[in-house]
Amino acid sequence: MDSALIPEGVNRCPIWKFLLAIAITSVVLLWGVYAMLLIYMKGLNQTNMNNAYGFALWIWADLAVIALGGGAFFTGLLRYIFGLDELKNIINYAVLIGFICYSSALLILGIDVGQPLRGWFIFWHANVHSMLTEVAFCLTCYFMVLTIEYIPLVLENRQIDRVPFFHNLSHNMHEIMAVFAATGAFLSFFHQGSLGGVSGVLFGRPFGFREHVLVWPWTFFLFTWSAAACGPCFTILITKITEAVSKKRLVKDNVYDLLAKIAGWMLTGYVIAKIIDTIYWATTTVPSMGFHFMQFYSNNALYGPWILITEVIICGALPALILINPKSRQNPKLLVIAVTLAAVGVSLNRWVMVLQVLAAPVLTFQEWVLYYPSWQEVATTILPVAYGVIMILISFRYMPIFPQEKELNPIEPPLSTAAVEETEEAPAEAAETAAEPELKPAEA
Amino acid sequence: MKEANKHSEMQKFGMVIDLDKCTGCGACMVACMAENNVPFQEDETDPLLSVKWMRVYKMTNGKPYPETDICYLPRPCQHCEGQHEGHSPCVSVCPATATDYDMATGIVSQIYTRCFGCRYCMAACPYHVRLFNWYDPIWPPGMEKMLNPDISVRMRGIVEKCSFCFHRYQLAKDQAYVEGRREIEEHEYQTACTQACPADAIVFGDLNNPSHLVHQLAQPDLKHHGKPKNPKAFRLLERLGTNPKIYYMSSKKWVRLAGDNYTREELNKKRT
């Protein structure tokens, strides 16, 4: 039915299956949209945030999703700037995942602010000293870059590509992609860092505060570093999941191996830096403010030393070791475990740097404040996940995302069948027009 | 004009709150609400959702009966000066410049119509001064007659906080101006909470002005960001470098120690 839109030389599941998957995901998406509308109409009282938790699930989701989307800029950097050509076989997907992550982040931010209609004040009345200003500018610019990086993919759809204008456009865009990749890498470096700076500059919050290098706190660098290390891991993870769901191999092992190796070394470096940072913070920064660092890991029901161990050792050092060791990272199971751990680790780090910062008492006569999200917050946080799944479903089905897919999954029907397919397609003007509306969601 | 500016640059409004006198009665809280059109909800028992510019904390010394002691600590905005003047924890982080440090008075302002509710400032303020309007402000029919026209009512979705009753400063300045003066007297600008306090526990004035009582009580060391020289005075979380302009006084050591965090070794040293 929609075969005219499907890239040449690849197999896709029957359309009913595809539509069913879209429909099921859409239900989740609509639930999220309903929650979002509730929040817009009634305000943030629909959340479980409060005056102690000005930042909560959403800001965590934002930070996490941006870290996980870091695969886009880092893979781009490796591919276009450092010329690691093999990575072209996964860069498209990395860009798509990045695009989803960043658009999700912007969407969540749009829900999160109390006065979304005034959201643009952050640009118009910008305070250059604020980390959030830096984040807002870089994030928006980088999202544009990601859009520009994503557009050629859309244009490569078989039918769109037929239009000469789009064909040329996409060709030309590919030519200059290195420029955008470089811009993207530069922007990412800053906004990932600024996100780290968000809590790092809070000198009123000893749990988050870090000493500064020039104008940036340590967390600035740690965030960029961890995103560069864990973003690619997340790209690998999602690709592996896509392979599992589509029941075919999409990327060759040497590509995985290269990306995993680099991610592994990045993670190793990061974990070492993080450990140094933690020790310095625990032994110098925090005591100078009158605290013992264990105060931040005791007297409450949730935040204990397990967090540090999980974040740094189980989800940091362990995957790093797996990934830098060729033998273990070439074991597909171990690889998946490692990249999953890395993704969890970076998400946990973002949780801690947002929520634990606020949960820990600073005034001596106050106590820990714990929080759990309302269903509206959960729904609006799952909303982008549903949106991401739909984006992936559509993009995977209609766009040539994986250059190696054809080679890895040769279609071996008798030649005659192939001919039939071609003849079927030739007079398919009508089908083309009919298919057009379905294209729109992907374009939008 | 320049002359006038030069002089006003030297003002630094602040408070000294005598915790020995404070009774925890709450009059300061109510006076502030009445003065500043603070909204109220049907259920106000969740302190994490309640908007109170002035909040009176209750501290205990943690000892068993009958060695127990309690102390109340009224907490308006601390109007932090920061490590260098103007670098308040909250002002520096606001992405939209919706909160500002006024160099002429040392007052940290909040511009309600500018704030877009990102709540970064709330995360930055260690004193939990900043409060978000989770709900629309609703006065029962007829009760909106009591609204003070000197302060706008804040809409849902933005952050608000104690302003040191800045409108009172403006009114006092206007009055002085009309009378051909450029300076205001100590008694002409007093905050609503100071005025209401039945125990006279709050003193308000210009910390830079040696003739003002706040200066005499706190004895701010201007070379060290206003650190109090009065041994009975302390500031909350002095060690964080927020350099607040609210000074607390207490004759009780446990109260003074509760004003900041100390490691166990430091405490042992201080207690002996």
Place this chain on the structure above:
Amino acid sequence: MKIARRSFLSFLIGGAAGTALTPLPWKLTDDLSIWSQNWPWTPVPPKGAANQVNSVCSLCPGGCGITVRKIDERAVKIEGMDGYPGNDGSLCTLCLAGLQLLYGPSRVQAPMKRVGKRGEGRWQKISWEQALEEVTAKLSDLRAADAPETLVALLGSDRGTVPQLFNRFLTAYGSPNFFRTPSIQDTYELALFLMHGTRSMASFDIENSDFVLSFGSGMIDGWGSSVRMFKAKSKLRDANATVCQIETRLSNTAAKSDKWVSINPGTEAALALGLAHVIIKEARYNQDFITNYTNGFNKFQQLVLEQYSPSNVTMVTGIDPETITSLARSFASARHPLAICGRGQGATPGSLNEFIAVHALNALVGNINQKGGIWAMPEPDYIEWPDVPMDAVAANGMQKGRMDGAGSQNFPHSRYLLNRLPDMIHSGEATIGALMVIGSNPVHTLPDTPKVQTALDKIPYIVSLSSFMDETTQMADIILPNHTNFERYQDVPAPEGLPQPIIGLSQPIVEPQFNTRHAGDIIIQLAQSLGGNVAEALAWGDYETCLQETLGDKWDMLSEQGFWVDESFNIGAWGEAFETDSGKFEFTNAAINRLPLFNPINLDGSSSEYPLVLLPYDSMRISAGHIGNPAFLMKTIEDTVLKGNSGFVEINPQTAASLGLAQGAKAIISTPTGSAEVRVHHFDGIMPGVIAMPRGLGRTAFDKYVAHKGINVNGLIGAVEDPASGLDAAWGTRASLTKA
């Protein structure tokens, strides 16, 4: 076809790009943000001309001077009046939130008549003419049936022209049954009457004392004229005076005193006598005063020396002998020592013996009518109205005596014993034909509120003159709403406890907001329509005329500066202060044949069934009187006192542990009077075995901000009749607490 589609696409893209370049989207964005800054449902206070009005607050007996800031005709802020005696520029929480009462939803907006069942809350608005006609008819009937004495009036106070108009009305009508809301004032007045022989008001020159010994009085929890007491307490601190608080629970007053002495609940009188023991034994008393101006000292001396040695007192009070001795020495050696009593805000009268014992301490150190001491102030006497013209019905009714037994043989010197009425109504001893209530809210404030409510249910006709829909008004048959104190003229004499003869003038700060009338006018109009001697007794054209006439030449000063002070006043010297038979201060009182004694007040219930003791406590953040908390006050209540609709009971962590009650846990509190679900709050400052709950919560009326939140502790504590005075002497009750 192809071309068409292509140009369509180009058109779309071009159009989008073009629109983005026009000012339209930017203008819309801007407009939307401006709209978000001017949401029509967010009120905008109108501007106008600023002006101010001085008045006096009468929301409680404190009588503080206020200055109200207005914008045109709107009152926007209540502030303390600078220079007003007592509160000088400051205010308490309740009055600061007063405009929420004035403009609030709990106002009764017009005369109303009950249409549903009693207490159901269904009302019909009626005209003033109809309302007054109906009440007149009812009152005429009672009189016609020759039962005028069954008309009862209950007011918040008995001082000033409005209460006295009601009193006068009652007399002319033929009823002696005028009541005022009980408080420690009753016991203090009685103690002073018995020991000094004068009808006077206990006042305290606290500011000039250098050692205040407080037997549980909440000096900064609302005792006396609260704002004045706060100021005084701070002045004492500035002057390096000593304040010693004797109390079972670490109240705010205890915490802010120089010394807190924890004491077994209800044993204050024993301590006072123990201190007297030390003072007498060590001859630290004021020889001059004792020798020349007192009577019965020897008997008193004998009693305390024999029975109240520190070791004996220790067994009762739990205070060690050294503390007792040193306390007695510090007290006696101070230059201006002052002993005060009346627990918390002084809402329950308390035991006469205790007041006498504490007052005996003041006598021992000779600090009566002296600087920094206790002053027996003459009652205000500016109301000089002609004798009440009586007719036969009135004379007959007045003959019958008060239904509560005050002034009878049992309680010859007590004036009002409201606490005795509920039982008497239930037992049939007292029959009430009609009840008028104004400025009082017995259904909420009297002990054992359920019993009060059922007693009120038996009264056939209840007229409320309240400005607010309070708990008692909810039970009324007809409401004749008074102006609030912010809308009316009224004299407010003598702030409680101030050692200065003062009259304050309450003035309307705004026009009446609703269809209400001044209570003074209402009672005059009722008198007029009843006719005869009653009309003659209240022959003023209206209340304002009556007020101006009564105040005479004080009026000018009053309306000018808001208060009048008798500058020439001097408190009576020892030689002329006492009007007892001996003309001296009496340690023993022949009239009731009683020495100051420690007579423990026996609480109801057995200690096995009710192993704990429940104490009520007072807080400035909860209005416990006839008026409920306005919304702003509700915002000040800590979440360890009220959370959602659950009220908390304070309990020592040790006791809580033995009962298995974690912080915040739900529990059932039971007392011989009632039971309720509460949550527990662990507090180290309360004695193990004792629990405490705040007064003033658990309202069932007013507005949604206060109603149905927490528990009314008065519903858990019954009255205990003091055998000597008939007043309510309960200071707590036995209780049990079990996991819910």
